[in-house]
Amino acid sequence: MKKRKKIVLFILLFLILISIGWLFFSRIVGIGGLTKNCFKIITAVINKECFIEERKVIVRGSSLQGLIEDGQTVKAFLNYYNCHKIERGDVVLYNFAGKKDPVIKIVKGIDGDKFNLKKVPFANAGQMGWYILINNEIVKNAQGESYLIGEQGYSMLSLYEKDYKGKIPKDAYLLLGNLIGGSLDSTYFGLIDKSDIIGKVEYQSNL
Numbered sequence: 001m002k003k004r005k006k007i008v009l010f011i012l013l014f015l016i017l018i019s020i021g022w023l024f025f026s027r028i029v030g031i032g033g034l035t036k037n038c039f040k041i042i043t044a045v046i047n048k049e050c051f052i053e054e055r056k057v058i059v060r061g062s063s064l065q066g067l068i069e070d071g072q073t074v075k076a077f078l079n080y081y082n083c084h085k086i087e088r089g090d091v092v093l094y095n096f097a098g099k100k101d102p103v104i105k106i107v108k109g110i111d112g113d114k115f116n117l118k119k120v121p122f123a124n125a126g127q128m129g130w131y132i133l134i135n136n137e138i139v140k141n142a143q144g145e146s147y148l149i150g151e152q153g154y155s156m157l158s159l160y161e162k163d164y165k166g167k168i169p170k171d172a173y174l175l176l177g178n179l180i181g182g183s184l185d186s187t188y189f190g191l192i193d194k195s196d197i198i199g200k201v202e203y204q205s206n207l
Contacts, residue, residue, distance in 0.1 A: 050083040057093075057201070059104060063177030063184060064091075067142040068104065068203050080200040086110060086173060088134075093199040094175060094192060096184070104201055105185050106142075109134045109174030116166050117158055120148070130154045134174070141178045142205070148180055153187030160191050173197065 057076045059068050068074060068091070076093055086092070088110050093102040109115055116133040129148040132139040138146045149157070160168075168174065171194040177183035186192065 050079070052080050052083065053078040060101070063179055064104060064106070065178060067178045067205055072203065074104070074201050074203040076199045076201050078199040081194070081197055084200075086194065086197060091201040091203065092175070092197050093201060095196045095198050096189065102198060103184060105175035105177055107173055108132070108139050108176045109168050111168050111170045111172055113168045114166055115161060115164070115168050115174065117154060117161055132157070132174075139176070141180055145180045147176060147182070149182045149187050153182045156187060156190050
């Protein structure tokens, strides 16, 4: 009889401890979200590559003029793409070789996209230019203006169009600024590898 009482008391004590633990963790992660949030915490601890570092960055240069201005402060989330997929339209930090600070550009083409260049005359000029097409659509900037690149940009991007038969290869991306004539972006250095994209940028725009 005494043994049974001890077992009952042990079970009651165990249940009390479980209840206290439940209330403690519920206050931390929110009632009803214990399992899901604990799983995320455990995953983050196990997979250190998914640790995202937030920094404030001051933009230098005018290549994103009209979207992000020179001198504007933005939030950069380093290592973000170790845990998330790169999406078309993302503004990203790119580690450009030979440049001390990373550059900020817009993802305009992702791996698997159809990629072509279309020859057209420059407006109000006797020269020729090229539209950039992604999935048969002319690529446009934040203001809805079509990118129209010159000979230098064409010479660079046409190599990728030819080598990859009009398709962006796996883990490669087309990065552009907001200037329709091109800047220090893929019209200058070509398609870039995922490993050189070091973070995602969040910003406030006046658009």
